[in-house]
Amino acid sequence: MFGKGSKKSAGGSSSDKARKEPRNKYAASTTSEKVGREPADKYAASTVSEKMARRNATSLASFYKKSSNVNAEVAKVRIVVHTTGYRKTHDGRSGNHWSIFLTLAGQIKSVRLNMSTDGLDDYGHFEVTDKSYLVSNTRIQHFDYPVVPGRTVDDFCKMATSYGRDKYMMSGTGNGCRFWVWTVFNDMLQNRYIAYPDYSNLAAQFYQCLQLKYHEDKVAKVVYKTQSQMEPGQFLA
Numbered sequence: 001m002f003g004k005g006s007k008k009s010a011g012g013s014s015s016d017k018a019r020k021e022p023r024n025k026y027a028a029s030t031t032s033e034k035v036g037r038e039p040a041d042k043y044a045a046s047t048v049s050e051k052m053a054r055r056n057a058t059s060l061a062s063f064y065k066k067s068s069n070v071n072a073e074v075a076k077v078r079i080v081v082h083t084t085g086y087r088k089t090h091d092g093r094s095g096n097h098w099s100i101f102l103t104l105a106g107q108i109k110s111v112r113l114n115m116s117t118d119g120l121d122d123y124g125h126f127e128v129t130d131k132s133y134l135v136s137n138t139r140i141q142h143f144d145y146p147v148v149p150g151r152t153v154d155d156f157c158k159m160a161t162s163y164g165r166d167k168y169m170m171s172g173t174g175n176g177c178r179f180w181v182w183t184v185f186n187d188m189l190q191n192r193y194i195a196y197p198d199y200s201n202l203a204a205q206f207y208q209c210l211q212l213k214y215h216e217d218k219v220a221k222v223v224y225k226t227q228s229q230m231e232p233g234q235f236l237a
Contacts, residue, residue, distance in 0.1 A: 051118045058127040060157060060166065067111075067130050070154050075105040077145045077188065079181060079206075081214045082138040096140070096213055096228075098181045102153055103134050110134055111153050113160065115180040117170045124176065124233065126166035128157060140214045140223055143206065145188075146195040156193070163187050164237025176233030178210050183235070 056062060064070060078101040099114040114127040135142070160166055165184050170176040188194050189203060196202055213228035 048120060051120055054118070055125050058125070058129050060126060060128045060161070063111075063128040063130070063157075069104060069109065069111055069130055070157075071152050072107070072109075072111075073105040073149075074102045074111075074147045074151050074153060074156065076103050076147055077101075077185075077194065078103055078110070078134070079143045079145075079185065080136060080139050081141040082136065083140050083216065098177045098210075100181060100184060101131065101134070101136075102147075102156055104153075108132075108134055113156065113184070115165075115168055115170075115177055122170055122172075124168035124170050124180065126160070126168070140216045143209060147193055148195045151193055156188075159187055159191055159193070160184060164235055167236040169234040169236055171231040171233050173231065175231040178230045179232040182207065182210055182230070 080099055080101055082097040082099065084095040084097050097116070099112055101110040101112050103110045110131045110133065112127065112129050112131050114129070115124045116127060117124055165180070165187065168176070168180055171179075185206060186203060189199055194202070210230055211227060212225045215224045215226070216222070217224065
């Protein structure tokens with residue numbers, strides 16, 4: 001790996017003029033894409049068969065079978081900090097979930113790479129899903145990194161599986177998404193997918209962003225940051 005850290009936050013940029021996710025749709029979270037829109041126990045109470053069906057629907061195999069974006073060129077890597085809505089942490093504020101969006105060149109679309117758990121076991125589920133937007137409505141903060149020309153969604157997926165990033169055990173508390181994102185980001189740097197002339201401080205800067213918890217005061221329109229130690233999971237391959 002390249003050391004501890006990344007580029008400074010490009011979160012909240014309006015330069016993309018991105019079409020945001022419609023407010024009547026649900027965006028991504030640690031265990032369900034329906035963050036903050038349902039009673040807290042609804043997804044937890046869903047049946048094993050329902051959760052397995054969702055795993056299958058969001059799997060890499062399903063993406064390759066159904067998506068028209070497999071060979072789409074990636075313009076930038078957007079790393080997103082999501083609110084987990086009703087899921088509070090010890091400070092009484094909403095928790096965070098981290099995931100990766102590959103924004104597509106010339107389109108108002110993206111492909112999301114996500115590692116999450118649904119409560120069936122401690123294993124993470126690697127999700128690869130098409131999104132019809134660039135900015136999720138659960139976003140608190142995001143960090144953008146331009147991609148070298150010619151890299152496709154397929155390249156990123158193959159890189160992830162070749163390093164075993166699709167096989168992951170979450171931490172004992174069901175966390176571990178930040179460590180997964182941190183590891184995949186370093187894979188991108190190692191393979192020179194990120195279009196930066198100087199990599200010397202890129203990882204170190206991003207690591208500092210990862211060591212924070214983000215909380216948005218929607219009334220004041222302010223994002224607060226507090227120190228939050230990253231919990232590592234374990235790669236199984």
